[in-house]
Amino acid sequence: MQTHFYFEDLSYVLNGLFYQIYKQLGYGLREASYCQLLESLLKQKTINYVKESKIPLQLYGREITYRKIDFLIEDCIIIEIKASSLISQKHFYQVKEYLKLSGIKLGLLVHFNQKNVNIYRIINPNLNKP
Template structure:
């Protein structure tokens, strides 16, 4: 199980570089597959692409909720956790909605992470399906 205890703040340059590598991999996946597939397909392929580049990417990471001092598995799962630093939520939907952004923000808060990427692969041009979100620890 991943440790989500508070961690040192990552440098902006380090997070930006890792974020760019993640987005580069997402563009490669989108170019190869195009829109129209299941979220899980893009998630698997993005994880594979990152691993090929020696970037640690873990799929479906359990995210407990701490309630009354107790960790509770409420069924939340992070789609991809990159280098234990960046949360990636993968979507394959007509458009990103405010609820998707809220989901990523709460995941950042629960996991004590600073940076998250919301990537919707069901778009003609992937640049229109990316939302970068920051949570101040």
Template sequence: MESCLKYKDLTEAVIGAFYRVYNALGYGFLEKVYENALLVELKKLGITVISQHPIQVFYDGNVVGEYFADLLVQDCIIVEIKAARALSPEHEAQLLNYLKATKIETGLLMNFGPTPEVKRRAFDNQRK
């Protein structure tokens, strides 16, 4: 559980930004709208953030896939954004796979659904 506490202050700042965006926009927009709004909110806080950061998946030394993290915060937290009725195990698996495929150990899954949801996930580099 200790690894969930990595970057605690930064994750709390990102979560605070998530709730500010949710309170302003509410439910019903596409994920891209929330991604863009969260990008604006994080930049206002002086936090370095990259939208649609590429993630390459390797198998046996070969690139076998490329995905894009919604947001990469300060090169240490992957943020995956959803706009679903509720988070599902598939959403969590997606975030964990992004963490496995990168050097990043901390991830936030944020759902701009009818009820706002945030889940923190961690995957230590020693286990990868």
């Protein structure tokens, strides 16, 4: 069985940007600082993005509230940045919620930590549901 790899080329470029940030600055910055650095690199690469994009949470077609994601890249990839010593299941659930609400296929959970930058690919759990 062949696994579909969503947005392979764009993901590859984004992964390079995350590693570039980590190689230059390492661990110990605030999440907002990593977001600012990523935004600067996205501009340099002329990659379309929306920072702090709002995803509406609706009930019966009426917006009740919203969720704010770190980045929406090229209208097809959600990026959520974390800068902490540990990553937990709640961070994965957070990205899955964003994917469900937005209908976007792919999310990247990017964890800048003491040893490395870890990038987790999360597929929208609703994709295979009728």
